Amino acid sequence: MSDLADLEPKLLWNYFLGLSRIPRGSKNETAAMAWVVDQAIAAGCEVERDAVGNALLRKKAAPGREDRPAIALQAHVDMVCEKNEGTPHDFAKDPIAVYRDGDRVRARGTTLGADNGIGVAAALAALAAKDVRHPALEVLVTIDEETGLTGANGLQPGWLRARRLLNLDSEEEGELTIGCAGGVDSTATRRVTRVAPGAGRKALRLKVSGLKGGHSGIDIGAGRGNAVRLLAEVLEAVVLRHDLQLASVRGGNKRNAIAREASAIVLVDPAREAALAADVARLAGEWRAALGALDPNLAVGLEPAQPEAVLSAADARAVVGLLLAGPHGVEAMSPDIAGLVQTSTNMGIVETHADRVEVNFLTRSAIDASKRALAARIAAVAALAGFEVSGSNGYPGWKPEPRSELVKLVDGVHEELFGKRMIVKAIHAGLECGLIGEKYPGMEMASIGPSMWDVHTPDEQVSIPSVQSFWRFLVGILERA
The missing domain is CATH 3.30.70.360 (Alpha-Beta Plaits)
Structure with a gap:
């Protein structure tokens, strides 16, 4: 991974590369979640686990931000395991072979796991960074999103204290997702x-x-x-x-x-x-x-x-x-x-x-x-x-609320930092926000992420400059929340 050593932001990429060394196919996330918990404890967080295996990581507000309402970040630890025929990779034990391809990061013959490893890495970086002036911060890391939304489905009401939640599982820079399909x-x-x-x-x-x-x-x-x-x-x-x-x-x-x-x-x-x-x-x-x-x-x-x-x-x-x-x-x-x-x-x-x-x-x-x-x-x-x-009984969709205060905040920060408004949209895919919203009525939610392509396939790739912008954007939101 020597060609990845100079990637910025270093903190985020180091977490992503560390996570990529641990098998984390859906329903095989135990070791990866234990690693996430260890990183959170090292960052000074309070950690809780629930009965289905989700982790909730809490960090106190930065000095001077104690009066602001808490905000939650959310991502899932599992990944889709797909490989090209003939690729000698065992998803149960082998690390993902991550490499740099120009201004993108890819994997050799397998899915990369940027969906949603980049989201988990960004959330951990937000917890560990010394220079981010965030309010009280909660990070909800869920299991088994890809094969049944098991973690979000098993989430218990009352566990989260925040009433604003930023999902980090979107896949296009400059787009703000505020709704999704059920399935x-x-x-x-x-x-x-x-x-x-x-x-x-x-x-x-x-x-x-x-x-x-x-x-x-x-x-x-x-x-x-x-x-x-x-x-x-x-x-x-x-x-x-x-x-x-x-x-x-x-x-x-x-x-x-x-x-x-x-x-x-x-x-x-x-x-x-x-x-x-x-x-x-x-x-x-x-x-x-x-x-x-x-x-x-x-x-x-x-x-x-x-x-x-x-x-x-x-x-x-x-x-x-x-x-x-x-x-x-x-x-x-x-x-x-x-x-x-x-x-x-x-x-x-x-x-x-x-x-x-x-x-x-x-x-x-x-x-x-x-x-x-x-x-x-x-x-x-x-x-x-x-x-x-x-x-199955299925899972609910997420009804868009384009005039929520969180949507206004996120869109406003983007315009301030990058000089343009976001593309506000709903997507034809399942996000955990539908289930979270069902269990936490009134929760304001929005979803952002960097640009990535061909997720769920061995051609999965993520843009390096987009990850840099994503981190800057996330920090900007937390510091203005």
Whole structure:
């Protein structure tokens, strides 16, 4: 990490690099949270933990700021664990291989964890800095944001004393987020029957790869390909034409990431292998042309595989049918905010087990009625394909309050420091503010962050100059709060 030693602000980057050495995939944050607590204690903070594993770090007001109301900072310690195929990285034990690429910081072949490691590092830096004249400061660090908002969902009313909360989980410099979508998960499950493959058949892996993927909320409207859906399109075109038997379908790794890779094990009569390969090559070209610059590196190909027992013909038709017909992508745009997706679904994961196939959908909407209606449609489509659907209770959205005193403060500080007002917006993604606001009615909230791109993918990167501006901005807010 020698090329990172001169990054500014040093305090923030040192915390981020320290955190990057500790595995912290969702539901594996114990060591990382212990490290956060140790840093807070070293900075002279009072520390509390709750039953679900969140940490609340408190620091007294700087001299002369004792009369000001407290303010809370909030970030989540976990990260999405995605890597490129062939990258020898074990997220359970290996540090993230962070490196500098010009004016950006990236990771080698994996997600970087700037989402939300930069937020945690900034909050720790605010606690440890000797020259920040802040009021009484609370830092809420939550667990398991990425796979279920577990930490925010388990947060107890009354724990926070502050009535103003600044979330540090936004991803665009100069933008002030004041609202977000709610979400609900649906998992469709079909019990399947296994049969012996036809005599003399050859097993092949039909693979879709090379897609950009991305955040299932922020990037859902970008038109990028979903590997699970594309795999289903190819299977629909070749299974009957080449009398294929289907053994398994797998794709996607995270419910909240657009699937970048997917594959199916198929068994083919060797006499038809060449014709199948020709069709797959033709379909790959058609889909590359269709996606164009949105996903130029799409690859669809065949490779040898180990033979498996296959799904019955009825099960194979039902699985491919659901992957073709199940909702994915933008359902509705906001009628009030130009360019904002209002309702969408991400077909995030398909898994084949010995006795069942499961397909996960994550539905988001700023409108609870729309969210429920789309989840009901997923259940109806799944039922037609012989799948049973189970779902979570979901999580609430965050209603924008553009005239709150906190929003005025944050926007005013930005104009003072940088000479321009912020872009005030709501986003089509889940932020913990929705759940926090539900448990703390009347809490004034806003969300800021530096510029980062391609989060939830191995192309994740964060702007170094933007982190510098973010730190200056955060200090400015705390000193004027």
